[in-house]
Amino acid sequence: MMDPIQAAWARAEMLMRVGNHAAAIEPLRDVLTADPNDAEAHSMLSDCLRQSGRLEGAAYEARQAIALAPYVAHYHLALALALQMQLKPKLALAEVDEAITLAPHDGFAHLIRAKLLRISGKMEEAAASLNQALTLLPHDDVVMAERGFAALQRGAMDQVEASARDVLSINPDSPDGLTLMGQARLAAGAIDEALDLALSALANNPSDSDALSLLAAAKMNGSIIGGLWWKWNRLLVKLGQARAIFLVVGIWVIYRWSVFGSRDLGAPEIVETILSVIYLGFVLYTISADVIVARMISKETERVRLKPGF
Amino acid sequence: MRDQFRYRLVDEPRAGPLSKLALPPILMFILATLFLPWGFLLITVNAIALNGPNRNREVALSLGALGCYYGTIAILDLVVGSNLLANNQAHYVFVAGVGLGLTLLAFAFVSQQQAYELRRYLKELGQ
Structure with missing residues (x-):
């Protein structure tokens, strides 16, 4: 029979895999009740809290993970993401830089750096980080989607559509790819198509904020x-x-x-x-x-x- | 497992003796703005009842709002009394002072609203 803590781990991982981050909080709490010094559980809890919009808790849990294991790059990335959502871009960027120092070949760290720089409006630096991420992870749909989001921020809708096609050719269910395609269709005036694409993206990841944003934009268009x-x-x-x-x-x-x-x-x-x-x-x-x-x-x-x- | 022994998340409100008296912060905020300035204390009382993670900050902000209101009156009293400002000009400064108080109150309200929503959500989950 499975140990109750192992069962809680398995349940949390399964819930996170299907995108139900809010429900994964409880089993992770069980894990931490048994062992409050489990850095990985703190980091996973941080991810779940962030995905559920509980940013204060997310930042706190990521800091706990870092305090227990400061040499693990992805704990710094978890903190960076929580800080970025709290609109603290400078602190977030410092954490990403720390993660890159610890793991220079982590493509996702470069991707998050590119996202943060793009959101801060530093497009050239963002492009350099994105190129780095693409070199390290050339066939990753999430990295490729970032190229589309950068184009979306610049308002280059033809590039958004091209990026969306690239992403969807790798992963036809990619919420990012579907959202980007939806943004391109919305800009072209195809509101119903945009709405369907947003709903398809949400069906794959119910907590995707970009897809929710597209859904609202499509729904509000014309009203x-x-x-x-x-x-x-x-x-x-x-x-x-x-x-x-x-x-x-x-x-x-x-x-x-x-x-x-x-x-x-x-x-x-x-x-x-x-x-x-x-x-x-x-x-x-x-x-x-x-x-x-x-x-x-x-x-x-x-x-x-x-x-x-x- | 009994609740008090479970790992506690930092953003969750703790159950206190007055928890059942906590009301929706939006209602408190509307009432507070209707019954200026003592209505500000409704946010203070609600912060204590809700016992959220930022309770002390919310109490300080709502008391600060009350201080802003009476502070503005006291300063204007002095300034108008020494003929540095005309009575009708003082109205504009007073509105700015109340605006500052409302800003502090709004910060307290937003923080309280987050704690309240979270408490409601946890209740729905049956915790």
Whole structure:
């Protein structure tokens, strides 16, 4: 009979393989309850927490793994990924550089470096790291997909489509390849096709944030309520938590100043009413659009969830 | 295995004596902004009840928001009293002060919301 800790390991690995990272947290917790000094379990737990959006926990667990085994490159990569999602690109890059020092021939370390540099807008350095990754892993679909994501960031949609074809020729089920192809189709105005590709990508990896992003973009395309909300939401995400809060409170301050200003300038009362209606409309729209869009997206993902094998 | 002996994840709220009293942070935030400035204390009380990983930070932020509100009033009192600022100009500065307080409160709210969502999710899992 299998030892309970071995069984927990096996269950965690199986759940991670099928992309159910949130469910893998519990068996990994069992493993760590039995042995809190298991660095690999801390690192795997970090991956699961990150995939579930629990970034604070993910960074903490990766640090625990590093404290126990500082010479293992992929623990530094786990921390880098958590830090990158917490919008701390400099710290993330330092961890990736540490990983590359420890394992200079790790293609994935170079790939993550390329991703981080691309997100920070350092396209030339990103291209150099990506070339390094492609040299080390010439036939890896995930590495090839990064070329497509770099092209997507530059807005070169023909290159996005070409990269997507390359990726899908290696792995026809690649969520990255399907997402890139979906982005290319969306740019070409084929919204239904983009939607199907996003759903196919999600069927292969339900927690793929790029595929979810494509699904929302395709769903919002052509809808006035959803389209505006999508742009506003993307802006807030891009700004990060702190700047987004400053922006939202700033809008309130400007609204209040405009009301005082209209009074001080002796403007008719209707001006104050109009300002209040605009502000109230903005608040109500933000709250209601959020709910409407969330329902629209969950309806779509429900369709995939009903398919066998999801 | 009994819960207290299991490996604890750093981001999970710990069950405390007031856990059952914790309410949705969005509701607390809306009420706090409706009943300025003492409404800020609702976020403080909720932070203590929720007992999330950033409880002390949330308490400090919400008390800081209250401090911002009364601090702005006190400073404006002095400035207007010594004729450095006209009464109508003071309104603009006051709004900026309240805005600063709301910013602190929003940080506390976001942190509390994450802990609340996580607690709800763990409850759904039956933990």
